Amino acid sequence: xxxxLVDVESLGAYAKEQWxxxxxxxxxxxxxxxxxxxxxxxxxxxxxxxxxKETFGAYQERVTGRDESTCRERRQAYRKYIExxxxxxxxxxxxxxxxxxxxLSGKAKRDNASRQAREQLHTRxxxxxxxxxxxxxxxxxxxxxxxxxxxxELHPDAGGSKEAMVRLGDxxxxxxxxxxx
Numbered sequence: 001x002x003x004x005l006v007d008v009e010s011l012g013a014y015a016k017e018q019w020x021x022x023x024x025x026x027x028x029x030x031x032x033x034x035x036x037x038x039x040x041x042x043x044x045x046x047x048x049x050x051x052x053k054e055t056f057g058a059y060q061e062r063v064t065g066r067d068e069s070t071c072r073e074r075r076q077a078y079r080k081y082i083e084x085x086x087x088x089x090x091x092x093x094x095x096x097x098x099x100x101x102x103x104l105s106g107k108a109k110r111d112n113a114s115r116q117a118r119e120q121l122h123t124r125x126x127x128x129x130x131x132x133x134x135x136x137x138x139x140x141x142x143x144x145x146x147x148x149x150x151x152x153e154l155h156p157d158a159g160g161s162k163e164a165m166v167r168l169g170d171x172x173x174x175x176x177x178x179x180x181x
Contacts (some may be wrong), residue, residue: 005136005180006129008051011044012063014125019064019074036118037064038078041071043125050180139179147172 015037022033041060048059060071147168154160154168175181 005047005050005132006043006125007132008044008047008059009063010128011040011125012059014121015040015044016064019066034074035078035081038071038074040125041075042078047180052177136179136181140176140181143172143175143179143181 018033018037018040022037041064044059045056048054048056054062057068057071060066061068064071066074150168151165152158154164156162156165
């Protein structure tokens with residue numbers, strides 16, 4: 001999990017949707033829905049904290065409709081699940097993979113279709129993240145260009161004042177904060 005900023009509202013809605021589906025279909029789930037919901041919240045965490053509009057706990061409660069302790073427990077279980085999954089992969093090796101492929105059943109085929117759907121969703125989320133990064137880069141350029149243009153007018157050497165330059169600097173910092181720059 002990198003420090004890139006993501007669309008926290010979409011990820012929060014996705015986490016809620018996954019947990020709601022998990023509550024409805026827990027017995028049928030090949031990979032628990034709550035794992036994918038917790039993964040979405042983990043991805044959103046850095047962005048929520050960077051935006052500073054609300055605490056991460058309040059964000060989780062708002063977007064998932066679950067209390068903070070439930071969200072925390074599920075995120076901790078997700079981290080353990082990922083850790084256990086990586087341990088199983090390294091201990092099984094290639095032989096374990098071949099054995100599991102040989103035993104494909106109807107359920108395994110359904111799980112494979114479900115996995116493909118999840119991968120498509122993850123691809124859409126990644127594409128949205130890339131688009132958000134491109135928008136942030138343009139926003140940074142726009143803020144910098146505006147800052148330089150206004151600095152030429154508001155600088156004390158151009159007839160402006162020190163106070164105006166301080167306000168301009170504060171405005172630039174606020175704009176950076178809004179876009180997570």
